[in-house]
Amino acid sequence: MNITKYRDSLIHFIYPVSRFFARLGITPNQITLLSLLFGMGSAVLYAYQYAYFAAGMLLLSALFDFIDGGVARINNKKSRFGAAIDWIADKYVDGLVLIGIAFSGLVNPGIAAIAIFGSMMNTFIKPVVYAEIGFDKKEDGKIKDPLESVGIFGRPETVITLIVLSCLNHVDWAVIVIALMTNFSALQRVFYLYRNRTRY
Template structure:
């Protein structure tokens, strides 16, 4: 079970926001672009160590990401390209936000002398890279499964399958942890959590597929 499985409930809570945007005439793809722009803004703010402002930008990016699908349904503008573009934009946001933290040069492992001083920056950036890899692979598993087993079942414009609830740490958890870390001043803790949990979650999904796919 993960927060992704609760996505429909979050979308329902944001229905008034979707209704507002639907009335403005803005398209779902334009909202996706705005979500991406907010993600890029977050990365730039994180890179310059404005972690509180960066987290606010990341919150806005996440809200817009949840709302774009609602606007598409309300205005009956759901498209296959929109679903694909939304997924691609999400991965861009995840990657550049974590990269922004890496560029900031904050101490992670070296903060508590867990590695020799001369290894500090390379070791810390390695943790960021592991967080990026875990975030990407944890998601990449799903389209590979869809392609290999030919799964294309959809619900409300989204591919819906049993793998959706598998893996204890997905994109929503990653965003929440990064936001909390930025707002609290413990962004370095967030990176460690994301690096460890996303990769463990990916392994969990692989083991699930090993047991269930013939």
């Protein structure tokens, strides 16, 4: 699926919301913090089996994560620190939500552990490639590299799967899908690097 490669197109749809927050004077890093707090709230709600409310909190977390970059562009407050914190906050949310689900009893903890591993590895591959191969070209504060369009299941797909299947009362299915697809996506990226190793 790889929704990430359509990120630039999707930004236009949420631009009015970003502009609203930009006018309020809220900084991008403050919005990132809000995203993290909503994500933590979602994790707690999942742990107590309030799946519907947890999905709602996760949706709010994802929306704030999406608009912080827009606010940074509108107010010309892009920074390397902000980009790094945004990335770190995203992975904290992903990990905490899956840990919350693991503690809830809604899914086998072993499957949740595989999902956490896949989620982290799917993302971990990118900074390793940046460091070892040296991708450093940025557009709107984001590094642009070939891996952006490689892999069919990333963070957007993970969040959407959790929200939709939680609303359908199938949190267990969501975690199974995430466990399978994030690890498969990570392997796709490794295979891509192997096939194109002579180019780098």
